[in-house]
Amino acid sequence: MGDGIPTSPGRGYHAADGVTKVELLVIPDPDLDPEQAERVPRRLRAEIAALDVESIGHAPAAPAPDGAKGTDAVTAGAIVVALSAAGGVFPTLIDTVRDWLGRSSARHRVSVTIDGDTIELDYASDAERQALIDAYVRRHTGG
Structure with a gap:
């Protein structure tokens, strides 16, 4: 698995080679200390x-402002x-994110973007x- 997949932050897209790019932005619980986050x-x-x-991979980082130390929490997340468009992995990816959020007692959020369409998943009831x-x-998925 490689890093550095070229994409624009905030935009998933279908490439001509049949690969779908999905961006996930993980926003840790604001009550966590920086090391935990x-x-x-x-x-x-x-x-x-x-x-x-x-x-x-990681989404490309925006250039850091002069004098900034390290990356910000948004870039790090x-x-x-x-995903192979033919593989049907997208529902599995979403289920993995949902299950990961459900196992946590913290208030993490994950924004998922594909083709410019974003959904934000957070601490909600299972039915919601x-x-x-x-x-x-x-x-x-056309379903």
Whole structure:
């Protein structure tokens, strides 16, 4: 699995080669200390890496302002996943994000963007989250 997938932050798209690029923006619970918050996107990324994805990487970082130290939390939590359009992995990716959020007692949020269409998943009831996810997946799988 490679890093550095070229994409524009905030935009997933279907490439001509049959690969769908999905951007995930992981926003850790604001009550976590910085060290804990830094680990949150890495945990989700590890779970996604276990899926049958073409590749997974970090979204390109915007240039840091002069004098800035390190990356900001938003840049650190941006993950880009390339999926084979024929593989049907998109619903599995969304289920993985949903399950990951459901296992956490923290108030993390994950924004998922594909083809300019964004859904934000957070701490919600299982029924609320499932209804939202089902509609989103249908839009992007033709189901």
